[in-house]
Amino acid sequence: MNVLEVKGVKKKLGKKQIIKGVSFEVEEGEIFGFLGPNGAGKTTTIRMLVGLIKPDEGIIKIAGHDIQKDRENALANLGAVVENPELYGYLSGRENLMQIARVRKLKKQNVDEVIELIGLHDRIDDKVKKYSLGMKQRLGLGAALLGEPKLMILDEPTNGLDPSGILDFREIVKKAAKERGMSVFVSSHILSEVQHLCDRVAFINGGEIKSVESVSEDGMATEKETMVVATTEDNKALDVVKSFDFVHTANINDGQIIVSIKSGYSPKLVEELVKSNVGIVEVYKRHKGLEQRYMELVEGGVR
Structure with missing residues (x-):
């Protein structure tokens, strides 16, 4: 089953054609990389995937729901972590997660499960302003995981993390994908990180997908x-x-x-x-x- 389907998507910003007919799909439980240089169209594509802007042409479906025709159900299956997660520094990690759970009408059990998954149980009751960047990234991932999304979008998730933080974050993502059958779409400029994390990768440049290929820790499957x-x-x-x-x-x-x-x-x-x-x-x-x-x-x- 394809959790994410992108077909023939085009987007102009002003008079410039930024995205020129992009198509790809992400399967259930797959970790899918999205690579390209600055200005290639990565950010514009992600903004369309999370519903911040609309494509001029083409179709985006999340868990079978068209994001333009059935926006609410499409976004209900989506979680996202961008470079700097929005968190309340004066609250503890647990209080941040409980706030989100209350808004989404989720059970406390969901919060407990996420805390265990992200490995912050020892520090979860400390104020977030005392957290390291790596801990904030883990808490941001936990917040996105609360609703048990079928698709997680990660935009430069390991920016600024030290090697230990990158390893921790990678293992959490892999574990979430495996245990929850969750699909992950990750945009990153750190090539080694994508190679260690992803099952397949799409190369984008000039608003076009140049290739979609399988990848392993040993290298490219060609x-x-x-x-x-x-x-x-x-x-x-x-x-x-x-x-x-x-x-x-x-x-x-x-x-x-x-x-x-x-x-x-x-x-x-x-x-x-x-x-x-x-x-x-x-x-x-x-x-x-x-x-x-x-x-x-x-x-x-x-x-």
Whole structure:
């Protein structure tokens, strides 16, 4: 099931076309990254997703509800955390959450569950003005989680956090997605963070989606893999490798053979090299990182 559907969305600000027909979807329980440089259209897209501005064309659905035709039900399934959560500093963390729960007519049990999830039970009764930035971000996430939304939108959620705070925030988001089946849409400029957090990522530039791809902590899931092969006879090995039908390209670089092959064919590469009596010293996969893919799609090539 798609919790978020964006189809053919366009938006002008003044005379400038900011969003030029954006389409993507986010599945139930998926953590979906949204990457692009400043001015690419990320903020405008997010403002449309949370109902702050309307698209000129296209459809946005949250949990099956059209945000323009059925705004109340669409937004009822949405939670959001922006860069600096709005919190009452003179109240405790618990009092902040209870205020929100009262307005939304939620049970105290919801508040207790959220406190446990965000890991603030030891400090929840302290005044928020005494909280670190990381604690405020966790409390802001907790506030957004209170209504058990089906979709959570995070806009630069780890800005200003130290490494420990980033790790804590990441684990809370992953836990919420897994335990609650909640979908997460996260916009961030920290590429390593997106790679560690997200299942898929959309690359946006110039108001257009350049690609939507799967991602893992090891790198990007693509149709090609890059293998590095060290042998005792590089020139012979290169000729042999180039004869394989699953090899796209092969060349020698710094005493190693760099081979681009079809995804999933790395065992076959080793098997065929052994059959050809090539003396193998070392073979390993070079993982394509999110940073490299970002530069290819958004910046026009690796710097």
